[in-house]
Amino acid sequence: MTQSEPTEQKRAGRPFPVSWDQFHRDCRALSWRLNELGPFHAVIAITRGGLVPAAIVARELGLRVIDTVCIASYEHDKQGELQVLKGVSDQTATLGGGTGKGLLIIDDLVDTGKTGRMVRSMLPDAHFAAVYAKPKGRPLVDTFITEVSQDTWIFFPWDTGLSFQPPLKDGAG
Ligand SMILES: O=P(O)(O)OC[C@H]1O[C@H](OP(=O)(O)OP(=O)(O)O)[C@H](O)[C@@H]1O
């Protein structure tokens, strides 16, 4: 990528900030939906973003077997090549009969769907849930809570902090 190309975040343009409180509520809503679809043998978090919703969903559903698939693609806000740094453990794979049946994969969001596609190819029969979905990634997930437009950038609470916001009207501050 050259210096002048905009990042995915800049290209998205429309900011969608999510507070801890809102995120917790959305994860609880996701848990309600998933509770009707289970039971699941184990939760698999797609790191790192999937770790937070996975903890909340596992707590709500009483699941104590938690594994990770470690995937890196975005360097801050630019998407590069997908790298699988760690797959599911043999023990979790056995629980899912080798194809992921009865396993619950969780991520914070699906955007282009690249990450979701990669995990689906690893565990085709697993249930894949994300808290937020953009249109391109939506066909990859079985369950999600809120859809946002493709030109939206979601700002998660662990990536942000409180800061001064200028008033909408110029000079009103
Ligand atoms: O649908 P996609 O276009 O593939 O994008 C979605 C993925 O991008 C983000 O992860 P990221 O690679 O930034 O890593 P992180 O979870 O460690 O922040 C997010 O947590 C999803 O896993």
Ligand SMILES: O=c1[nH]c(=O)c2nc[nH]c2[nH]1
């Ligand atoms: O914090 C993030 N917000 C997003 O909208 C997004 N899309 C891909 N990766 C992302 N990370």
Ligand SMILES: [Mg+2]
């Ligand atoms: Mg991620």
